[in-house]
Amino acid sequence: MIESTDQIDMVRESRLRPLDPRKAAGTNAGSIEAFERLLRESQEDPASFWAQVASELDWIKPWDSVRKGGFENLQYFSGGISNVCLNLLDRHLRHGADNKLALIWEGEDFSTRFYTYRMLYHEVNRFANVLKRFGLGKGDTVAIFLPNLVETIVAVLACYRLGVIFNTIFSGFSAPALRSRLENFDPRVVITADAGYRRGHALPLKEKVDEAIQDLRVVETVIVVRRSGTKVRMKKGRDWWWDEVMKSAPIECPAEPIEANEPGVVFYTSGTTGKPKGVVHSGLAFLINNYVYAKYHMDHHPHDILWCTADIGWATLQIWGVIGALSNGVTTVVFEGAIDFPTPDRFYQIVHKYRVNKIFTSPTALRMLMMYGEKLMEPYDLSCLEVISLVGEPFSPEAWHWTDQKLGKGKVYINNTWGQTESAGCPLASAAWLVPMKPGSCGIQFLGAKADIVDDQGNPVPPNTVGNLVLREPIPMMLRTLWREPERFVREYFTKVPGAYFTYDAAVKDSDGHFWVLGRVDDVINVAGHRLSTMEIESVVMECKGVAEVAVVGVPDPIKGLVPVVFVTLRSGFTPSDYRRKEIRSHIESRISKIASPRSIFFTPALPKTPSGKIMRRLLAELSTTGAVQGDVTGLEDATAVEKVRDVVHAVGSRK
Numbered sequence: 001m002i003e004s005t006d007q008i009d010m011v012r013e014s015r016l017r018p019l020d021p022r023k024a025a026g027t028n029a030g031s032i033e034a035f036e037r038l039l040r041e042s043q044e045d046p047a048s049f050w051a052q053v054a055s056e057l058d059w060i061k062p063w064d065s066v067r068k069g070g071f072e073n074l075q076y077f078s079g080g081i082s083n084v085c086l087n088l089l090d091r092h093l094r095h096g097a098d099n100k101l102a103l104i105w106e107g108e109d110f111s112t113r114f115y116t117y118r119m120l121y122h123e124v125n126r127f128a129n130v131l132k133r134f135g136l137g138k139g140d141t142v143a144i145f146l147p148n149l150v151e152t153i154v155a156v157l158a159c160y161r162l163g164v165i166f167n168t169i170f171s172g173f174s175a176p177a178l179r180s181r182l183e184n185f186d187p188r189v190v191i192t193a194d195a196g197y198r199r200g201h202a203l204p205l206k207e208k209v210d211e212a213i214q215d216l217r218v219v220e221t222v223i224v225v226r227r228s229g230t231k232v233r234m235k236k237g238r239d240w241w242w243d244e245v246m247k248s249a250p251i252e253c254p255a256e257p258i259e260a261n262e263p264g265v266v267f268y269t270s271g272t273t274g275k276p277k278g279v280v281h282s283g284l285a286f287l288i289n290n291y292v293y294a295k296y297h298m299d300h301h302p303h304d305i306l307w308c309t310a311d312i313g314w315a316t317l318q319i320w321g322v323i324g325a326l327s328n329g330v331t332t333v334v335f336e337g338a339i340d341f342p343t344p345d346r347f348y349q350i351v352h353k354y355r356v357n358k359i360f361t362s363p364t365a366l367r368m369l370m371m372y373g374e375k376l377m378e379p380y381d382l383s384c385l386e387v388i389s390l391v392g393e394p395f396s397p398e399a400w401h402w403t404d405q406k407l408g409k410g411k412v413y414i415n416n417t418w419g420q421t422e423s424a425g426c427p428l429a430s431a432a433w434l435v436p437m438k439p440g441s442c443g444i445q446f447l448g449a450k451a452d453i454v455d456d457q458g459n460p461v462p463p464n465t466v467g468n469l470v471l472r473e474p475i476p477m478m479l480r481t482l483w484r485e486p487e488r489f490v491r492e493y494f495t496k497v498p499g500a501y502f503t504y505d506a507a508v509k510d511s512d513g514h515f516w517v518l519g520r521v522d523d524v525i526n527v528a529g530h531r532l533s534t535m536e537i538e539s540v541v542m543e544c545k546g547v548a549e550v551a552v553v554g555v556p557d558p559i560k561g562l563v564p565v566v567f568v569t570l571r572s573g574f575t576p577s578d579y580r581r582k583e584i585r586s587h588i589e590s591r592i593s594k595i596a597s598p599r600s601i602f603f604t605p606a607l608p609k610t611p612s613g614k615i616m617r618r619l620l621a622e623l624s625t626t627g628a629v630q631g632d633v634t635g636l637e638d639a640t641a642v643e644k645v646r647d648v649v650h651a652v653g654s655r656k
Contacts, residue, residue: 008464008466008508010396010397010440010516011440011441011464011508011510011516012464012510013397014397014438014439014440014441014510014514015438015439016436016437016438016512017436017437017438017439018436019032019433019434019435019436020433023413023433024433024434026433027296027299027431027432027433027434028295028296028299028300028301029296029431029434032434035296035431035434035435038447039444039446039447042447042448043445043448043449043450046067046448046473047066047067049447049448050066050067050076050077050288050448050476051066053288053289053291053292054066054077054080054288056291056292057082057087057091057287057288057291057327058082058086058087058090058091058094059080059081059082060081060082060083060086060257061079061080061081061082061257062080063077063078063079063080063260064078064079064080065077065078065079067474070474070499071474071478071493071494071500071501072489072490072494074474074478074480075260075261076260076261076282076285076288076476077260077261077284077285077288077476078260078261079259079260080259080260080284081257081258081259081260082257082258082260082284083160083161083163083255083256083257083258083284084160084161084258084264084283084284084286084287084323085124085157085158085160085161085255086161086255087287087291087327088157088160088287088322088323088326088327089102089117089120089121089124089157089326090121090255092117092326092329093117093118093121097117097329098116098117098118099116099117099118100116100117100302100329100331101114101115101116101117101331102115102116102117102119102120102326102331102332103115103120103150103153103331103332103334104305104331104332104333104334104354105148105149105150105333105334105335105336106333106334106335106336106350107197107336107337108197108198108199108200108336108337108338108341108342109197113150115150120153120154120157122251123150123154124154124157124158124161124253125158125161125249125250125251125252125253126246126249126250126251126253127151127154127155127158127246127249128158128161128162128253129249129250129253130158130223130245130246130249131158131159131162131164131189132162132253133245133249134188134189134220134221135188135220136162136164136188136189137162137163137164137256138162138163138164138256138258138262139163139164139165139262140164140165140188140189141164141165141166141167141185141186141187141188141189142155142159142164142165142166142167142187142188142189142190142191143166143167143168143169143181143182143185143187143189143190143191144156144159144166144167144168144169144190144191144312145168145169145171145178145190145191145192145205145208145209146168146171146191146192146193146196146205146225146312147171147193147196147197147198147205147227147311147312147336148311148312148317148334148335148336149193149196149225149227149334149336150334151191151193151225151242152168152312152334153312153322153334155191156168156312156318156322157322160264160283161253161255161256162253162256163256163258163262163264163283165263165264165265165266166264166265166266167181167185167187167265167266167267167268167278168267168312168313168318169181169182169268169313170311170313170314170530170593171196171203171205171311171313172198172203172311172313172593172594172595173208173313173592173593174208174589174590174591174592174593175207175208175209175211175212176212176590176591176592177591177592177593178208178209178212179211179212179213179216180275180276181268181276181278182212182213182216182219183216184268184276184278184483184484185266185268185278185483186218187218187219188218188219188220188221189219189220189221189222189223190209190213190219190221190222190223191222191223191225191242192205192206192208192209192222192223192224192225193205193206193224193225193226193227193228194206194224194225194226194227194228194229194230194231194232195227195228195230195232196227196228196336197227197228197336197337198337198338199337199338199341200341200342202228202230204230204232206222206224206230206232206233207232207233209222210233210235219238220238221238221239221240222235222238222239222240223239223240223241223242223245224239224240224241224242225242225243226241226242226243258283258284259284260282260284260285261282261284261285261480262282262283262284263280263281263282263283263480264281264282264283264284264286265280265281265283265286265318266278266279266280266281266483267279267281267314267315267421269420269421269422275536276536277482277483277485277488277492278482278483278484278485279421279422279479279482279483280479280480280481280482280483281424281477281479281480282476282480285476285477286323286424286476286477287323287327288476288477289424289425289475289476289477290319290320290323290324290327290424290425290477291323291324291327291328292447293324293425293426293429293446293447294319294320294323294324294325294327294328294425295328296431296432296434296446296447297324297389297415297417297425297426297429297430297431297432297446298320298324298328298358298360298387298389298415298432299386299387299413299431299432299433299434300324300325300328300329300330300358301330302329302330303330304328304330304331304357304358305330305331305333305354305355305356305357305358305384306320306321306324306325306330306331306332306333306356306357306358306359306360307321307332307333307335307350307351307354307356307358307359307360308320308321308325308332308333308359308360308361309335309339309347309359309360309361309362309365310360310361310362312334314421314530315421315424316360316362316391316392317334319419319424319425320360320389321333321334321360324425330358333350333354333356335350339365339368340368340369340372344372344376345372345376345377345379345380347365347369348376348377348379348380348382349380351380351382351384351385352380352381352382352384355384356384356385357384357385357386357387358386358387358389359385359387359388359389360389360390360391361388361389361390362390362391362392362393362528363390363392363393363394363395363396363399363416363561364392364393364528364559364560364561365390366388366390366395366399366402366403366407367399367558367559367561368559369407370399370402370403370406371558371559374406377406377407382407382409383409383411385407385408385411385412386411386412386413386432387412387413387415387432388403388407388408388412388413388414388415389414389415389416389417389429389432390414390415390416390417391416391417391418391419391426392526392528392561393526393528393561393562394440394516394517394518394519394561395416395440396440397439397440400414400416400439400440401439404439413432413433413437414437415429415430415431415432415437415443416429416430416440416441416442416443417429417430417442417443418442418443418469418505418507418515418517420503420505421479422478422479422493422501422503423471423475423477423478423479423501423503424477424478424479425477426446427445427446427448427449427451427471427475428442428443428444428445428446428449428451428515428517429442429443429444429446430443430444430446431446438510438512438514440516441510441514441515441516442507442514442515442516442517443514443515444513444514444515445513445515448473448475449471449473449475450471450472450473451469451470451471451472451509451515452469452470452471452472452500452509453465453466453467453468453469453470453507453508453509453515454467454468454470454497454500455467455468456468458470458496458497458498458500463508463509463510463511464508464509464510464511465508466506466507466508466518467506467507467508468496468497468502468503468504468505468506468507468521469503469505469506469507469515469517470497470500470501470502470503471500471501471503472499472500474501478501479493504520504521505517505518505519505520505521506518506519506520506521519562520554525553525554525562525564526554526561526562527554527560527561527562527563527564527595527596528559528560528561528595530595532564532592532595532596534551534552534553534554534564534617536592537552537564537566537588537592537596537598538550538551538552540587540588540591540592541566541568541584541587541588543587543591544580544583544584544587545574545583546570546571546573546574546580547568547569547570547571547584548569548570548571549568549569549607549615550566550567550568550569551566551567551607551615551617551620552564552565552566552567552598552617553565553567553617553620553621553624554621555599555621555624555625556625557599563598563599564596564597564598564599565598565599565600565601565602565620565621565624566584566588566598566600566601566602567602567604567607567620567645568584568601568602568603568604569603569604569605569606569607570603576603580603581601581603584601585597585598585601600624600652602645602648602649602652603648604644604645604648605644606640606641606644606645607620607641607645608620608641608642608645609641619642619645620645623642623645623646623649624649627646627649627650628646629642629646
C-alpha cells in the first residue's frame with residue numbers, strides 16, 4: 001500500500017474553494033442546487049438517471065431495460081439500437097450544424113486543416129465505404145496505428161459507423177510492442193502512415209507495421225496515409241494508399257444499426273502479468289456515459305473550442321477529444337506533435353491562435369509548462385481559457401496553484417479527475433463551476449458512480465485513511481470483458497473485493513467527500529500519463545546478454561510523475577559497464593518505446609527478497625527516492641542485500 005505522512009498532510013491541509021453562483025448560473029445545470037439534485041438522483045435512482053441521459057441522444061429502436069446484471073455480465077440499454085457515429089455527426093446535421101466547425105487539425109510543421117460537421121460527415125462516409133469495399137462489416141476488426149492526424153479521426157468514426165471493432169495503438173510503440181497487440185487482436189485491416197512527425201523527426205510507421213505483421217496471416221489489408229513523403233515498400237494486393245482508395249468512394253454511407261451492448265472499441269493497456277490486455281468497451285454505452293460526463297466535467301456549450309492534448313493511441317483523446325466533444329457538438333482541436341516543440345511556447349501559441357477555451361490535458365503537461373516558467377506566456381492572450389481538466393496521475397497542490405494563478409490568472413475552473421482505460425471516462429471528478437475545487441484532489445464520486453476506500457480485506461476505512469479504491473456499482477462505460485480473455489477479466493478485477501471492481505489504485509476519501517488517488521498498488525506505473533507494466537520492461541531487460549535478475553520500479557519525477565528505474569544483477573563472468581547500461585536502455589527503447597526509457601540503471605550484486613523469493617520492489621523504490629530504507633528488513637532472506645543496493649545507489653549518485 002502506498003502511504004506517507006506527506007500525502008496525508010497534503011489531504012488534510014487542502015481547503016475547498018468557494019463557488020461563484022453567477023458562474024454556476026451559466027452552466028448546463030443552471031445552479032449549484034440543481035446539480036446537487038441531479039447528483040443525488042443519479043445515485044439514488046440510477047436507472048431513471050441513465051434513461052434520461054440516453055433519451056437526449058438519437059435511437060433507431062428504444063431499449064427494453066436500462067440495466068441488467070453486475071460487473072461481470074453487465075448490460076445497459078439492452079435491446080436498444082443506435083449508432084455512435086450517428087450521434088456524433090448525423091444528429092447535429094439534423095439540427096442545422098452543417099457549417100459549424102467540427103475539427104481543427106494542426107501538424108507539428110504548422111500545417112492546418114479545418115472540417116465542418118458536414119465535411120467531416122462526408123469524409124467519414126467515404127472511408128466507411130472504403131472499408132466496405134475491402135469486405136469489412138459489423139464485428140470485423142481494424143487496428144489503427146497512426147499519430148494524431150485528420151485521417152485517424154476519420155478512421156475511428158468510420159469504424160463506429162460500420163460497427164467495425166477497432167483498436168488504436170500508440171504510434172510511438174516499437175514493432176515488437178505493436179506485434180504483441182496485433183497478435184492478440186487479429187485485425188483484418190491495419191491503418192498506418194508512411195511516417196509520423198515527432199520533434200522534427202519522421203518516425204517510420206509503415207516500416208514498423210511491415211516488421212510487426214510478418215507471418216500474421218489474419219492481416220489482409222494495410223491502408224497507408226501519405227504524411228511525410230517517406231519512401232516505403234508497398235506490397236501489391238495488400239498495401240493501398242489512403243488517398244487513392246478514397247478517390248472514388250461515395251460520400252453517403254448509412255449508419256449500421258448496433259445493439260447497445262455490442263463491442264465497439266478495444267484499448268490495450270499494461271497488466272500486472274506484463275502481457276498487454278485488451279479492454280473491451282460497448283460502443284454505445286461508452287458514448288452515452290462520456291457524453292454526459294463531458295457535458296458537466298467541461299460544462300460544454302456549442303461555442304466551445306476544446307483541445308485534448310493526448311495521443312489517439314490512448315483512451316483519453318477518444319473519450320474527450322472525439323466522443324465527449326463531438327457528442328456535445330463542440331469544435332475539437334487535434335494536434336499532431338509535442339506541445340513544447342519546436343519551441344517551449346507551442347502550447348500557448350495554439351491556445352491563442354484558435355481561442356481554445358476548454359483544455360483536457362495531463363499533470364505531466366502542466367508540470368512541464370510550470371518548469372519552463374511564466375515568461376513564455378507573456379506574448380499570448382490566454383484570457384479565452386475557462387476550464388482546464390486533467391487525468392492520468394496525481395496532481396500536486398503546487399502544480400494546481402501554478403495552473404490556477406499563473407496559467408489561469410485565477411479565472412479558470414480546474415477539474416482534476418480520475419479514470420482508467422477500464423472505466424473509460426472519469427467517475428471521480430468535479431463539475432465545472434458546480435462543485436467546489438480542492439487543490440490536489442480528484443473531486444467527488446460523479447454522476448451515477450459509487451466509489452469506496454477499503455482495506456486489504458475489503459472493509460471500508462475511515463475518512464483521511466489510505467486504502468484501496470474500489471467501485472461498488474457499474475456505470476454504462478465500464479469495461480465489459482478482456483479481449484479473448486474472459487477468465488482473466490474476472491480474476492483480475494473482481495476477486496480481490498467480491499462484488500466490487502478493484503482499481504489497483506491507492507486512495508483517500510477526505511472529510512469533505514473528495515477523493516485523492518495517490519498511486520498504483522500493483523506493478524503498473526504511470527509515466528507521463530501512459531500506463532506501463534514493470535513486468536513488461538523486466539521481461540525485455542531479461543533478453544539482454546548477461547542479465548540474471550531484474551527488478552523495475554517507478555520513482556517520482558517532477559515532470560512525468562513517475563519514471564522507471566531498473567535494478568540488474570548480472571550473471572557470473574559479466575561485469576557492469578556504461579556500455580552494458582547503454583545496451584539495456586537501447587533494448588528497452590527498441591522493444592517497447594522511448595517512453596519506457598529508465599531514469600537510471602543500477603547494477604547490484606543482490607536484490608532484496610523475501611524467504612519465498614519475492615523481490616521487494618517497495619524497498620528498491622524507497623532506496624531510489626530517499627537513499628535509505630526506514631522499515632524493518634529483518635524478515636528478508638538476506639538483510640545485507642539492502643545495504644548492497646544502497647551502496648550502489650549512493651556510488652552512482654556521487655558520480656553525478
